[in-house]
Amino acid sequence: MASRPATEAALPNLEKRSGKQRRKANDQTIYESIYDAVLTQRLPPGSKLPEVALGELFGVSRSIVRKALTRLAADHVIEQRPNQMATVAKPSVEETQQIFEARKTIEAEVVRLCAGALSKGDLQSLRQLIKEEKAAHESGQHQERVHRSMGLHLFLADHCPNRVLGKIQRELVLRTSIVIALYKVAGVQACFLGDDHSRLVEFIAKGKGDQAAALVREHLDTLADLLDLKDQQSTIDLASILRP
Amino acid sequence: MASRPATEAALPNLEKRSGKQRRKANDQTIYESIYDAVLTQRLPPGSKLPEVALGELFGVSRSIVRKALTRLAADHVIEQRPNQMATVAKPSVEETQQIFEARKTIEAEVVRLCAGALSKGDLQSLRQLIKEEKAAHESGQHQERVHRSMGLHLFLADHCPNRVLGKIQRELVLRTSIVIALYKVAGVQACFLGDDHSRLVEFIAKGKGDQAAALVREHLDTLADLLDLKDQQSTIDLASILRP
DNA sequence: GTGTACCCGCGTGTATACACTTCCGGGTTC
DNA sequence: GAACCCGGAAGTGTATACACGCGGGTACAC
Numbered sequence: 001m002a003s004r005p006a007t008e009a010a011l012p013n014l015e016k017r018s019g020k021q022r023r024k025a026n027d028q029t030i031y032e033s034i035y036d037a038v039l040t041q042r043l044p045p046g047s048k049l050p051e052v053a054l055g056e057l058f059g060v061s062r063s064i065v066r067k068a069l070t071r072l073a074a075d076h077v078i079e080q081r082p083n084q085m086a087t088v089a090k091p092s093v094e095e096t097q098q099i100f101e102a103r104k105t106i107e108a109e110v111v112r113l114c115a116g117a118l119s120k121g122d123l124q125s126l127r128q129l130i131k132e133e134k135a136a137h138e139s140g141q142h143q144e145r146v147h148r149s150m151g152l153h154l155f156l157a158d159h160c161p162n163r164v165l166g167k168i169q170r171e172l173v174l175r176t177s178i179v180i181a182l183y184k185v186a187g188v189q190a191c192f193l194g195d196d197h198s199r200l201v202e203f204i205a206k207g208k209g210d211q212a213a214a215l216v217r218e219h220l221d222t223l224a225d226l227l228d229l230k231d232q233q234s235t236i237d238l239a240s241i242l243r244p
Numbered sequence: 245m246a247s248r249p250a251t252e253a254a255l256p257n258l259e260k261r262s263g264k265q266r267r268k269a270n271d272q273t274i275y276e277s278i279y280d281a282v283l284t285q286r287l288p289p290g291s292k293l294p295e296v297a298l299g300e301l302f303g304v305s306r307s308i309v310r311k312a313l314t315r316l317a318a319d320h321v322i323e324q325r326p327n328q329m330a331t332v333a334k335p336s337v338e339e340t341q342q343i344f345e346a347r348k349t350i351e352a353e354v355v356r357l358c359a360g361a362l363s364k365g366d367l368q369s370l371r372q373l374i375k376e377e378k379a380a381h382e383s384g385q386h387q388e389r390v391h392r393s394m395g396l397h398l399f400l401a402d403h404c405p406n407r408v409l410g411k412i413q414r415e416l417v418l419r420t421s422i423v424i425a426l427y428k429v430a431g432v433q434a435c436f437l438g439d440d441h442s443r444l445v446e447f448i449a450k451g452k453g454d455q456a457a458a459l460v461r462e463h464l465d466t467l468a469d470l471l472d473l474k475d476q477q478s479t480i481d482l483a484s485i486l487r488p
Numbered sequence: 489g490t491g492t493a494c495c496c497g498c499g500t501g502t503a504t505a506c507a508c509t510t511c512c513g514g515g516t517t518c
Numbered sequence: 519g520a521a522c523c524c525g526g527a528a529g530t531g532t533a534t535a536c537a538c539g540c541g542g543g544t545a546c547a548c
Contacts, residue, residue, distance in 0.1 A: 070315065074314075082531085102412065162346060164342040296499070304532080
């Protein structure tokens, strides 16, 4: 049983979430289930994803599973190597920093475009999201809080007037969440940084694009600093250790 | 024969390029072949891509073709609808403008990061690319010129220190090329705009990131202005035409 | 002549069978 | 005792068979 602990431990969690929907899942369902499991750390980085097991779990054949895995690989959620089981992506420290830098560039532009361009209803939804995030935070519901916190950034991505930039932003938000799950130090309340979110929404509401962009950059820098990027387990230099 | 002219006319062009490699193509080969055919307009937007025909053409089964098509759809090169043949993407005017705007944001940052960070050899390669582009331009080799011109931007994407941003840039360059192929007015020498490319490389060589970024934005604006975005065939307002 | 309903063919959606590759474990040999 | 070799189990890679959905064409009715 020690041969593939990640698989045996995590795969059942996939069905736990959605109950007994073992029948007739399509590739989109599988895609979202795995994605969500990765984000909530039920599937930690490096977890193995055997096609047959997934197929049995969702009640479909490997064809569907393979399609979902191909899409997940295209979105950098998992890694596929020839003749080997797919594994949940395990971004390096370097890649993590680059993801944050890239997101700073894109999200700054996204909020700039959003500023003054969102409807009253959109702003209302944003304020509601922040309220729910705080509530989840205070009641200690980890998964809920992660979803709400990420939800604000996803909302901005989905409502950016530039749909192309919005989709890029969405992908980066999700990748960011993965690395946060990977490198987050225990106890840190990621992305719940003071009232950054509240201030950001107000800047957007008042059409102050430049200030919103600046705040986002600062917000992401603070977030990146909270990560424990010193943990270099995956980049151990065997030579320096074993050399006499 | 009028039922699917695009397919019958264009699909044979796929094999024409690679000669007689009808044996044992993998999904990567198919992916690249279709991608290249789209970029060089051998497969114009809207072209149908039947799985069986592609399979026979490349000597593989539909499984491989489907994998390639799934990846192409993820990269916005083709569009897949349930129970319908995949078609080459046909970006709207609005999406085209958004692609250019997004690329301005990303590429400006990419060249800023490249400035002063490229090796002597890289700069040498860039200057060589520009030379080849000019040569292809003057000798009237359309396909070659398109490749070289795009090649400079792809080179910058691939050599950007931030690999994440580089990959986003690469995708946007390719999508830009698609819309250029789609909306280019006859006779326009797209992306061969004076000595923009030469000046850009020199800015990068001298580490003048801000000036390089500014030039890129200007370059892309000029390029977008050359397109005939008034052509709204796909968004015809029937009401305004048929109303008495 | 026109409108409608049915049928058939083409193409995709899904499942499954089989071949190949990889990895692990035991046995043998030096 | 250690290293190498070999065999089998598990998993992916690919092809193929069959089911389903859509669209066009024809025949029939009005």
